[in-house]
Amino acid sequence: MHEVRTVEGRGLTGVRPQFQEVVTIGSASQLIEPVLSRLFAYWDGKRGDGKFPRRAAIDPVEIPSLLPHLFLIDVQRDPFDLVFRLAGTAVAANNGGDITGLRLLELANSAAPDLYRQAVRAVRLGRPILVCGPARNRAGAFRSVDHLMLPLATDGDRVGMLIGAAIYRPFALGERQQADAKPLRWPGLVSRESGPEKDSAA
Numbered sequence: 228m229h230e231v232r233t234v235e236g237r238g239l240t241g242v243r244p245q246f247q248e249v250v251t252i253g254s255a256s257q258l259i260e261p262v263l264s265r266l267f268a269y270w271d272g273k274r275g276d277g278k279f280p281r282r283a284a285i286d287p288v289e290i291p292s293l294l295p296h297l298f299l300i301d302v303q304r305d306p307f308d309l310v311f312r313l314a315g316t317a318v319a320a321n322n323g324g325d326i327t328g329l330r331l332l333e334l335a336n337s338a339a340p341d342l343y344r345q346a347v348r349a350v351r352l353g354r355p356i357l358v359c360g361p362a363r364n365r366a367g368a369f370r371s372v373d374h375l376m377l378p379l380a381t382d383g384d385r386v387g388m389l390i391g392a393a394i395y396r397p398f399a400l401g402e403r404q405q406a407d408a409k410p411l412r413w414p415g416l417v418s419r420e421s422g423p424e425k426d427s428a429a
Contacts, residue, residue, distance in 0.1 A: 249345055252355040252375070262296050263375045266392045267355065269293075270377045278353050279378040282388050293392060300331060300376075300389040302350055309346050312388070321364060321372075321395045338362035342374060349376045350386045370395045 250257075255271065258264040269290050273280035287294060299312040309331040319325050323335045331343045342358060349356040358374045373394045381387025 250357045250359075251352075252357050258357070258375070260373055260394050262293055262392050262394055263357070263373060265290065266293055266297070266375060266390075267377065270355070270390065277380075278384075279380060279386070282379040282381045285379060285390060296392040296394065298326075298391050298393065300346065300391070302381075302387050302389070309343060309350075309389075317395065318393050321370065321393070323364065336362045336364045338372065345374075346376055346389060349378055349389055353378050353386055370397065372396075 252258065252267060255264045255268040258267060270280060270285075273284040287297060290297075293315075295315040295317040298314040298318050301310045301312045303310055311326045311329050311331065314322070314326045326334065331346060332339055334342070338358075338360065345356050345358045348354075355375065355377045358372075358376070360372065361369055362372050363369050374391060375393075376389045376391040378386040379388040379390055
């Protein structure tokens with residue numbers, strides 16, 4: 228049985244959007260964006276009784292309508308790093324071109340450091356993570372971005388890859404006013420989960 232939490236965030240149902248949010252997702256019904264909801268439902272259907280599915284169970288051909296928004300991140304070890312295995316056309320277009328082979332920290336947008344930190348959490352906890360908030364790309368344009376990251380096993384029960392999707396949209400006026408009042412880099416994203424979490428070894 229998987230825990231479900233409903234907390235405030237831009238991509239969530241039934242709540243007012245916040246400027247930025249990090250959320251552990253337990254159900255597709257929490258997600259407003261159809262692309263993110265469909266990806267979570269697909270991932271959830273592949274894990275059976277496990278905490279997360281194996282990479283071999285995932286076939287992007289089965290979800291063709293999601294492909295432009297998808298990305299795969301390899302979890303490298305010794306030393307630890309996160310590297311894009313592939314990215315869809317919408318992801319590439321919003322990050323200055325093809326990002327295949329780039330380290331996550333090399334993304335040319337202002338959200339990369341905090342996005343990396345939350346991707347590490349997804350790997351260590353083996354949990355789906357939704358990151359919502361602003362980013363400024365290489366051209367200087369602001370976007371409101373939802374990143375959903377879902378763990379996959381490649382080596383026993385250890386997370387070896389993340390599959391995810393990104394949704395980009397222009398800022399609304401109120402969001403841009405907030406962005407102008409905040410640092411361009413996302414300052415200290417904190418989960419709204421109750422109680423402390425224990426990270427397992429990466």
